[in-house]
Amino acid sequence: MIVGQQKPLEEIWDMIKDHSRVLVFGCNTCVAVCQQGGNKEAEIIASLLRMKATQEGLDIEIKDGGIERQCEHEFFESATKSLEWADAVVSTACGIGVQFLAEKYESLPVYPGLNTTFLGAVEKFGVYTERCQACGQCVLGLTGGICPIARCAKRLMNGPCGGSTRGKCEINKDLDCAWQLIIDRLKAMDKMDNYEKIIPVKDWSSDRAGGPRKFVREDIQV
Amino acid sequence: MSVKTPSKLEKILASGQLAVTSECGPPRGSDPEDITRKAELIKNHVDAINITDNQTSVTRMCSLAACIRLKLMGLEPVLQMVTRDRNRIAIQSDILGAASFDINNMLCLSGDHQSFGDCKLGQNVHDLDSIQLIQTVRMMRDEAKFLGGDDIKCPPKMFVGAAANPFADPFEIRVPRLAKKIAAGVEFIQTQCIYNLDKFEKWMEGVRERGLHEKVHILAGLTPMKSAGMARYMKNRVPGMDVPEELVKRLAGVPKEKQAQEGIDICIESIQRLKSVDGVHGFHVMAIEWEEKVPEIVERAGLYPRPTIDK
Numbered sequence: 123m124i125v126g127q128q129k130p131l132e133e134i135w136d137m138i139k140d141h142s143r144v145l146v147f148g149c150n151t152c153v154a155v156c157q158q159g160g161n162k163e164a165e166i167i168a169s170l171l172r173m174k175a176t177q178e179g180l181d182i183e184i185k186d187g188g189i190e191r192q193c194e195h196e197f198f199e200s201a202t203k204s205l206e207w208a209d210a211v212v213s214t215a216c217g218i219g220v221q222f223l224a225e226k227y228e229s230l231p232v233y234p235g236l237n238t239t240f241l242g243a244v245e246k247f248g249v250y251t252e253r254c255q256a257c258g259q260c261v262l263g264l265t266g267g268i269c270p271i272a273r274c275a276k277r278l279m280n281g282p283c284g285g286s287t288r289g290k291c292e293i294n295k296d297l298d299c300a301w302q303l304i305i306d307r308l309k310a311m312d313k314m315d316n317y318e319k320i321i322p323v324k325d326w327s328s329d330r331a332g333g334p335r336k337f338v339r340e341d342i343q344v
Numbered sequence: 345m346s347v348k349t350p351s352k353l354e355k356i357l358a359s360g361q362l363a364v365t366s367e368c369g370p371p372r373g374s375d376p377e378d379i380t381r382k383a384e385l386i387k388n389h390v391d392a393i394n395i396t397d398n399q400t401s402v403t404r405m406c407s408l409a410a411c412i413r414l415k416l417m418g419l420e421p422v423l424q425m426v427t428r429d430r431n432r433i434a435i436q437s438d439i440l441g442a443a444s445f446d447i448n449n450m451l452c453l454s455g456d457h458q459s460f461g462d463c464k465l466g467q468n469v470h471d472l473d474s475i476q477l478i479q480t481v482r483m484m485r486d487e488a489k490f491l492g493g494d495d496i497k498c499p500p501k502m503f504v505g506a507a508a509n510p511f512a513d514p515f516e517i518r519v520p521r522l523a524k525k526i527a528a529g530v531e532f533i534q535t536q537c538i539y540n541l542d543k544f545e546k547w548m549e550g551v552r553e554r555g556l557h558e559k560v561h562i563l564a565g566l567t568p569m570k571s572a573g574m575a576r577y578m579k580n581r582v583p584g585m586d587v588p589e590e591l592v593k594r595l596a597g598v599p600k601e602k603q604a605q606e607g608i609d610i611c612i613e614s615i616q617r618l619k620s621v622d623g624v625h626g627f628h629v630m631a632i633e634w635e636e637k638v639p640e641i642v643e644r645a646g647l648y649p650r651p652t653i654d655k
Contacts, residue, residue, distance in 0.1 A: 244587075276454055276468065278474075280524060283454050283474075284583075285583040292456070293460075305516075317520055320479070320524060322472075323432070323491060325471055
């Protein structure tokens with residue numbers, strides 16, 4: 123899922139302080155899991171902003187709302203009224219939701235309430251870690267189910283580098299060395315022969331490098 | 345291993361003599377004398393001089409320009425190239441540029457992470473990794489092809505090197521990793537600084553068991569310690585470094601003003617011991633900001649005079 127982290131309240135405040143009707147708009151799927159951008163969090167941010175407005179003596183009306191997903195058209199219908207009321211929106215969706223909303227309301231300022239952080243997993247309650255960078259050509263079949271692109275700081279396709287120490291990465295003693303994990307998995311699966319297969323120069327054209335990506339399913343379009 | 349390039353380093357290694365290389369770190373400024381002065385100190389005592397490529401991710405004069413400075417002095421550079429800062433266009437382009445100045449040695453590295461350096465907020469590239477860089481240079485040289493498949497007119501004649509760190513973890517893949525670099529086409533190896541000689545010899549045993557010592561020239565890497573403080577720092581702070589406690593104790597056991605000399609002595613003793621290790625074909629003496637000590641180390645280790653090679 124997509125993990126996001128709330129921006130500091132001051133930063134959100136700076137974006138909205140010149141508006142008079144602000145809607146803090148939650149997205150109740152991915153970023154609700156990490157409890158940063160769901161409809162409940164949107165409610166809390168709205169009340170913090172109201173307190174801030176009172177402190178600053180500014181007359182800003184601040185409401186909250188939200189939908190299930192800001193990245194799909196069909197969910198927006200229920201929120202049309204409140205979106206049309208607002209003269210600015212703080213979207214607490216990931217960057218996708220923020221942009222999708224902005225595209226729908228051409229003249230409405232839409233501000234990000236979160237920093238979209240990564241595609242990750244819930245390692246345990248309150249701990250989220252990156253797993254995928256959506257490179258567009260999955261290599262997990264070669265690397266024991268552990269991604270060297272998302273999880274090695276140098277995205278080495280043929281690691282580990284010389285900085286791997288006691289299973290940890292050279293940049294941070296708390297960070298697992300992805301290649302140590304890969305090797306441990308290959309061993310557990312009795313597939314260490316795979317380690318010596320050189321992964322060839324990667325085709326990054328399906329990655330960000332190839333420009334914005336698009337996937338079209340003509341067979342299911344209506 | 346027949347000679348494939350005009351590299352002097354390759355010829356010396358092919359002749360079966362022990363090679364000696366050293367390194368110079370380029371300056372954090374544009375004064376060429378910073379590099380030529382260092383080279384002057386060591387030029388008679390080494391066969392080739394590595395020029396580091398923004399080592400520890402600290403921005404410096406580029407390796408290629410500093411290598412050209414060495415060429416202008418009639419010396420033999422080893423162009424170090426990391427995959428951190430260049431995509432495949434820049435890599436191939438720099439290789440051609442180097443070859444146009446008759447630079448015939450390259451060391452293919454991934455490079456330290458940028459978080460160690462002065463541009464912590466920057467991107468890293470890693471379009472290729474070090475093993476893929478080895479493959480790329482060999483393809484450019486041997487097949488006269490760019491990565492994109494086009495022909496290269498006048499391919500670069502590079503003798504291709506890489507690093508190996510026998511001390512990084514996990515130890516069990518350190519020999520397989522060398523095998524992987526050999527399969528990619530590496531021809532010489534300069535190792536990480538060796539302080540734990542027992543562990544290095546154990547690694548070399550594994551290298552010989554697989555016959556890898558006959559497929560690649562291994563130059564043992566050595567860096568003299570300047571003080572017990574430096575030894576402690578290397579032991580505790582530098583990732584992938586293995587400094588045994590007894591070495592720290594030995595340095596700490598002599599008065600401060602004599603620790604530097606003790607460090608030089610340890611370095612020379614290490615070379616003496618490693619000379620007899622089957623498969624070690626030379627030494628890479630990295631006297632960091634201490635180039636003036638290289639002649640003493642080389643001479644006292646019995647590696648002087650250096651062989652002359654007919655061009």
